[in-house]
Amino acid sequence: MTWPAMVWIGGAPGAGKSTIARRLARRADLPLHPVDLWTYAHLDRLPPLRPLTEELAKGPDSAAEAFVGVARLRLDLVVADVRERDLGDVPAVVEGPQLFPSMADSVPAAVWLLPDAEQTRRAREERLARADDPAGRARLESLLARDTVLADLVRREALERGRVLIEVSAQPDWAGITEAVEDALGAPPRLAPGAELSRQRRYENLAACRQGRLWQADIGLAELPPYPFACECGTSGCAATWEGTPDEYDVRREQGWLTAHPAC
Incomplete structure (x- = not known):
């Protein structure tokens, strides 16, 4: 393999x-x-x-x-x-x-x-x-x-x-x-800033949403604890995060917070 x-x-x-x-x-x-x-x-x-x-x-x-x-x-x-x-x-x-x-x-x-x-x-x-x-x-x-x-x-x-x-x-x-x-x-090669870096951060955030919702259903949680979602702005070195639930992530992303915010 x-x-x-x-x-x-x-x-x-x-x-x-x-x-x-x-x-x-x-x-x-x-x-x-x-x-x-x-x-x-x-x-x-x-x-x-x-x-x-x-x-x-x-x-x-x-x-x-x-x-x-x-x-x-x-x-x-x-x-x-x-x-x-x-x-x-x-x-x-x-x-x-x-x-x-x-x-x-x-x-x-x-x-x-x-x-x-x-x-x-x-x-x-x-x-x-x-x-x-x-x-x-x-x-x-x-x-x-x-x-x-x-x-x-x-x-x-x-x-x-x-x-x-x-x-x-x-x-x-x-x-x-x-x-x-x-x-x-070491110092491995990096993701290209812009669209590719943004795409990978969104991929990671969506994986967190999927896992959280399945875990919630599996153990019967009434409410999920918050998870640190990554900024999706695509700016090199951006470490901005926001903690919330998958449902809150969906709302925040629609509002544009995870693609354009003051921390960037």
Whole structure:
């Protein structure tokens, strides 16, 4: 299989992957591709999977093994999704906990962020605080135990393959971590400002809308928590964002905020 151009940011929850990837992509005019925003799109293309609660009930080692198995199945789908974006030589910044060093032999630019247990717990609890998700709260401890096993696996694979691994403490130096990630990923070619950069930012925003609405329907949320949508103005280096729900995004885009605003 021929892979499209990609740079990867992998690692465990709480490591700042999403924030750093978003910041890097917008500052460097790169397409952003968080794997989690394609979760429901992938479910339709995967074989039937056991419910998460069943996997967690088998213990952290078994649950971690199941997670890695699904991640390997999703790899081909991630590659196909990035290829569909028609980016040419411009790499997508692919981000998510599903990306393991043993899967990245074809990706020369990759980095893994590993938070300590306290930071991972904080991140999961903050995520739960943003939405009324009783099922998520009930499985928190089981997820944290699985996270520990997965973090050990990432560390071992990264060391075995000589890949870049950045440890994230409970008191992270986010500026230093971001700089280390940028150094590891280098200076890839950028999206052309204007129509192409605008098109890719809209593609990312629409993916967030689709994922959010499907998640809301799946777990029965009365209201979605806000998501940071990217500016679609197409100006090089524009990092302006607006937080809102998919429905609010639709309204704001019709009003022109995401294509022309003072921050640009």
